[in-house]
Amino acid sequence: MLDAQAHFEQIRDTLPGDGQARAATLAAAEAVGLPTRRVESWHYTDLARLLKSGETAVVRAVDFSSVEALEAHFENGVLQSEPQADGLQITPFLGTLASPDAPSPDNVMANYNHALAQNGLTAEVSGTLAHPLVIRTSGSEPVHLAHKISLAAGAKAVLVDDHMATGYSNVVFDITLGEGAELTLLRSQQAGHQVGLSHVTLEQDAKYKSVAMISGGTLARHEAHVSLKAAQAHAELHSAVLGHGLSKAATHADFTYVIEHQAADTSSHTSAYNVLDGNARGVFQGKIIVRPDAQRVDAQMQTRAMMLSEGAEMDAKPELEIYADDVVCAHGSAIGELDRDALFFLRSRGLDEASARHLLVAAFLEQVTTHIDDEGLSEIMRGLVDAKINTLLGNFNGGASA
Amino acid sequence: MSSLLDIKDLHAGITDKPIINGLSLSINPGEVHAIMGPNGSGKSTLSYVLSGKSGYEVNGGEMLFEGQELAEMTPEARAIAGLFLAFQYPLEIPGVTNMTFLKTSLNAIRRGRGEEDMDAASFLRLAREKSRALGMDDDMLRRQLNVGFSGGEKKRNEILQMAMLEPKLAILDETDSGLDIDALKTVAEGVNALRSPERGMLVITHYQRLLDFIKPDVVHVMAKGQIVKSGGPELALELEKSGYAEYVGGADAASAGSPAHA
Numbered sequence: 001m002l003d004a005q006a007h008f009e010q011i012r013d014t015l016p017g018d019g020q021a022r023a024a025t026l027a028a029a030e031a032v033g034l035p036t037r038r039v040e041s042w043h044y045t046d047l048a049r050l051l052k053s054g055e056t057a058v059v060r061a062v063d064f065s066s067v068e069a070l071e072a073h074f075e076n077g078v079l080q081s082e083p084q085a086d087g088l089q090i091t092p093f094l095g096t097l098a099s100p101d102a103p104s105p106d107n108v109m110a111n112y113n114h115a116l117a118q119n120g121l122t123a124e125v126s127g128t129l130a131h132p133l134v135i136r137t138s139g140s141e142p143v144h145l146a147h148k149i150s151l152a153a154g155a156k157a158v159l160v161d162d163h164m165a166t167g168y169s170n171v172v173f174d175i176t177l178g179e180g181a182e183l184t185l186l187r188s189q190q191a192g193h194q195v196g197l198s199h200v201t202l203e204q205d206a207k208y209k210s211v212a213m214i215s216g217g218t219l220a221r222h223e224a225h226v227s228l229k230a231a232q233a234h235a236e237l238h239s240a241v242l243g244h245g246l247s248k249a250a251t252h253a254d255f256t257y258v259i260e261h262q263a264a265d266t267s268s269h270t271s272a273y274n275v276l277d278g279n280a281r282g283v284f285q286g287k288i289i290v291r292p293d294a295q296r297v298d299a300q301m302q303t304r305a306m307m308l309s310e311g312a313e314m315d316a317k318p319e320l321e322i323y324a325d326d327v328v329c330a331h332g333s334a335i336g337e338l339d340r341d342a343l344f345f346l347r348s349r350g351l352d353e354a355s356a357r358h359l360l361v362a363a364f365l366e367q368v369t370t371h372i373d374d375e376g377l378s379e380i381m382r383g384l385v386d387a388k389i390n391t392l393l394g395n396f397n398g399g400a401s402a
Numbered sequence: 403m404s405s406l407l408d409i410k411d412l413h414a415g416i417t418d419k420p421i422i423n424g425l426s427l428s429i430n431p432g433e434v435h436a437i438m439g440p441n442g443s444g445k446s447t448l449s450y451v452l453s454g455k456s457g458y459e460v461n462g463g464e465m466l467f468e469g470q471e472l473a474e475m476t477p478e479a480r481a482i483a484g485l486f487l488a489f490q491y492p493l494e495i496p497g498v499t500n501m502t503f504l505k506t507s508l509n510a511i512r513r514g515r516g517e518e519d520m521d522a523a524s525f526l527r528l529a530r531e532k533s534r535a536l537g538m539d540d541d542m543l544r545r546q547l548n549v550g551f552s553g554g555e556k557k558r559n560e561i562l563q564m565a566m567l568e569p570k571l572a573i574l575d576e577t578d579s580g581l582d583i584d585a586l587k588t589v590a591e592g593v594n595a596l597r598s599p600e601r602g603m604l605v606i607t608h609y610q611r612l613l614d615f616i617k618p619d620v621v622h623v624m625a626k627g628q629i630v631k632s633g634g635p636e637l638a639l640e641l642e643k644s645g646y647a648e649y650v651g652g653a654d655a656a657s658a659g660s661p662a663h664a
Contacts, residue, residue, distance in 0.1 A: 344455050345493050347477035348486075349503075349563065350511035359506065363497030370497075 002051065002142050002168050004030060008116060015118055017095020025100075026115035032103045039105040041223070044283040044315045045254045050219045051193055053248045055140055055166045059190040059216060062162050062384060067376035069134040069160065076139030077118045087127030087155070093120050093146075109195050113172045117146035120172075125155045125181075132158040132186075132377060142168045149173065151181035153203075158374055163189040163217075173198035177206035179230075186377060187212040188384065193219035202266075204230035211371050212239040212255070213381055215388045220253040228259070228266035235259060235268045240368035242361075242385065243280025243312065244392050251276075254283035259299065261290045264324075267298040273368050274305040275361055276312035277392060286331070287319040294324045301331040306338060306364050358389050406431050406468060406571050406602040407452075413462035414451045420461070421447045423627035429571065432599040436613055437606045438638060439624035440646040445606045446490060448624075449575040453487040454480055467571065482514030484570030488560040488577050495547040500559065503547045504529055508566055532565040536592045554585030561592040571602045578612035590615030610642040625649040 008026055012019060034051075035042040064071070070083035072090075082090055095117070103111040121135055135147065143165060151157060155178065163169070169192060177183055177200070185198075187210065194217065200208055214220045226235045237259070243251035259268045274282035288299045305314040318331035338360055346356035365385050372378035407429040415421040421444045429435050439445050451458045452465060454477035465472045472480055495503070509519040520528070529543055536558050548556050557577055564572055574593065578586055593616050597603070605616055613621070613635065621637040622629045623646070630649050631637065 339493075340456065342493050342495055344477060345489065346507075348453050348455075348481055349507035349567070350478050350481040350514060351506060352476075352478050352510070355506070355510065359498060359503075360495070363495055366497035 004112060004116065007142055011116075011118060015095070015116075016093060022095075022115045025103075025111055029103045029108050029111040029115060032105060032108045032111075035105045035108060041106055041256055041285065044281075044285070044317075045219075045221055045252065047195070047219075047221075050252055051168060053193065053218045056191045056193075056217055056249075058166055059164050061136065061138070061164060062188060062190075062380060064132065064134050064160065064162075064377075064380060066380065067132055067374065069132045070129075071134045071136060072121050073136040073138070074119060074143070074145060076141040077143040077145065079119055079121075083133055085129060085131065085133075087125055087129055088133070089124045089126070091122045091124075093122055109170060110172065110197055113144050113146055113170045113197070116144040116170070117172070118144055120146035120148065122148045124150045124152065125157045126152040127154075128156040129158065132160050132374065134160040134162055136162045137165045137169060137171065139165050140167045144170045146172045147174065149183070150176045151178055151183055151206075153178035154180045156182045158184045158186065158377070160377070161185065161187040163187070163192065163194055165192045165194075168193045168195075170195045171197070173200075175200040175208070177202045177208055179203045180205040182207040183209070184373065185210040186372060186381070187222070188381070189214045189220045190216040190384075192217045194221065195219070196222045198222075198224045200224065200226045200235070202226070202228050202230075202233035202235060205232045207234045209236040209371065210238070211368060211381075212237075213365075213368070213384065214239070214241045214243070214251065214253045215384060216251065218245070218249065218252060220251070221256070222254065223256040224258070226257065226259045226268070228261050228263060228268065230263045231265040233263070233266045236371065237268075237270045238368045238371045239272045239284075240365045240385075241272075241274040241276070241280075241282050242365065242388050242392070243274065243276040243282055244278050245280060246278045246311075250279035250281065252281045252283075254285075256283070256285040258287045258289065261288070261294040261297045261299065263291075264293060264295045264297070266294065268300070270301040271368065272303045272316075273365055274303075274314055275308065275364060276305060276314060277308040279309075279311045279313075281313045282315070284314075284316045285319075286317070287321065288329060288331075290320075290322040290324050290327050290329065292323040295326040297324065297327040297329070299327070299329045303331075303333040304364070304367075305335040306361070307335065308338060361389050362386060404469070405429060405466070407604070408466040409463070410465075411463035412451070412460070412465055414447065414458060414460045416447075416457055417459065421627050422451065424463070425624075425628050426463075427622065427629060429602040429604060431570070431602055433619045434597065434603040434605060434616065435620045435622060436616075436618035436638065437604065437622045437624050437629075438608065438610070438641055440650055441608065443624045444627040445608075445624055446575055447627075449487055449573045449604075449606055452480075452573060453477060453485060478510070478514065481567075481569075482511050486564050486567055486569035486572045488557075488564060488572065488574045490576040490579060492548050492551075492556040492560055494549045494551075496549050498547050499544055500547050501529060501543045504543075504563065504566055507563065511567060529566065533562055535595065536562055536565070537588055538562065553580040554582065554588070557581060557585065557589050558592065561589055561596075565592065565596060568596075570600065571604065572596070573604045573606065575606045576608065577605070578607055578609060586612065587615060610638045613638045623649055
């Protein structure tokens with residue numbers, strides 16, 4: 001587990017910004033300590049225990065060359081390459097972002113990030129980016145990154161968060177979308193223990209779409225706070241988990257959302273698809289808040305889980321907090337096993353059992369991949385999912401259990 | 403002539419519950435056999451036992467497909483050997499397009515027979531030709547498998563799979579259920595187009611109506627897990643008038659009723 005104080009002393013000289021302020025923030029965070037399971041938003045994710053697991057295996061980088069992606073590559077927190085493109089302005093990382101609230105057990109991880117952030121991409125987008133912008137995180141050392149992404153009014157971009165770091169990382173995204181701006185954030189985590197937090201604000205007519213694919217790593221905590229601030233703002237958050245591994249090496253994927261409809265005529269659409277084998281655990285906590293004047297809000301939330309072993313676990317907790325009376329809000333949750341009738345149907349059409357299972361798992365996760373509009377990127381993600389299913393197929397057949 | 407399918411004294415069911423009780427049936431290439439019978443007589447169980455659905459056990463007798471014992475084969479091996487079941491309730495599989503599914507299925511069967519995969523262009527041509535012949539527009543190939551399909555579209559899709567896979571023996575399990583008369587005609591035309599001297603068919607139905615469109619060579623009446631009577635197409639018309647009462651007997655007779663008004 002990370003000794004934050006020692007880590008701070010070690011990297012202190014390399015950190016930009018106000019060292020004193022950082023030290024004070026860290027001391028305040030340390031006084032609160034890591035969130036325990038008694039904190040509601042961390043109830044299903046025992047952070048201290050999960051951070052005790054060692055580094056995960058090194059994985060192969062996703063190849064984004066077919067989509068001519070721009071790349072910002074952070075290796076152990078050090079920026080290796082800085083992307084350049086029309087409509088993209090990168091400014092050097094100057095230390096911490098806006099000062100966080102005083103630490104409480106709920107937000108203490110943001111305070112750790114505030115104190116220890118050693119780097120991050122500060123990008124402003126005006127206009128339309130012709131190619132996806134990839135933020136790649138690799139290496140094995142503990143790392144704190146703070147990214148700030150702003151899209152000016154009418155700007156359009158596709159951002160890819162390619163996480164392949166094998167150790168601990170605490171990554172904050174601060175995303176602001178101006179009027180009519182459109183951002184797609186594609187996230188892939190293949191390794192490591194990541195505590196991720198994103199804050200997203202949407203102005204009028206802005207569109208945000210996040211599509212996450214967790215195919216490895218022992219901890220993938222992705223917390224998102226989305227604020228829809230003006231009419232016609234639309235947010236979509238879709239996640240897919242291909243969880244596997246036994247005991248300490250098992251995937252633990254936690255998507256925790258707070259989606260706040262602050263204005264009338266805003267909409268959100270959330271879906272979570274979990275395939276869980278071995279001792280993998282999936283967590284979904286989704287809270288939709290509709291403020292009193294936010295009439296005609298349309299908010300939909302769906303959780304689905306396919307359990308492939310006795311030892312896997314899924315916890316789904318959708319919550320609606322509605323203060324307006326003219327809204328359409330719905331949530332649904334379904335947890336089941338691989339459909340035996342579907343398996344028989346496919347085998348009766350000539351597919352052997354392994355191929356039939358592969359097809360059913362891939363089809364299940366395709367319901368997330370299908371939200372990626374860029375064809376090149378969706379093909380890349382399909383390839384990643386297919387390769388992962390292939391390596392896991394032995395486990396699928398055995399139905400590994402605890 | 404050697405039989406395509408030869409079932410002798412078959413006993414089968416779910417775990418300890420016997421459903422098929424000493425059934426014998428023989429189908430030659432080129433023949434269309436119909437099995438009719440009241441609900442609960444074991445018609446659908448027969449189709450599942452023949453195609454190898456898990457949970458169904460064979461407890462005695464034999465079912466030879468071109469001389470090979472089906473009970474010893476996996477469901478996919480039966481498909482590769484040329485057996486096809488058109489499902490009574492076709493499944494919806496979101497996340498896979500009809501086209502991808504058809505291609506995966508066709509190539510799995512070709513590989514199982516030691517043949518090369520069909521190249522993409524030939525496959526596309528074949529799929530379009532077969533689906534248009536069934537009155538399906540190209541859009542149905544691009545849609546997710548059976549998702550949002552009407553009852554008639556799902557059944558047509560089953561027949562499309564049959565047309566693509568060209569089985570030696572096709573079992574149609576209550577293909578008429580849930581179809582209006584127009585959909586029934588389209589599906590029946592699709593089935594009739596596949597009739598050939600090499601191909602056998604086993605049409606399972608509760609009603610005579612389907613047999614107006616798919617003319618059988620032999621009609622069997624099934625009750626309590628056995629074939630209790632066999633005859634020509636006229637037997638179906640007879641059943642239409644008299645119902646299944648005489649084959650069910652006892653207290654069941656009243657509830658079994660006439661198939662025409664069930």
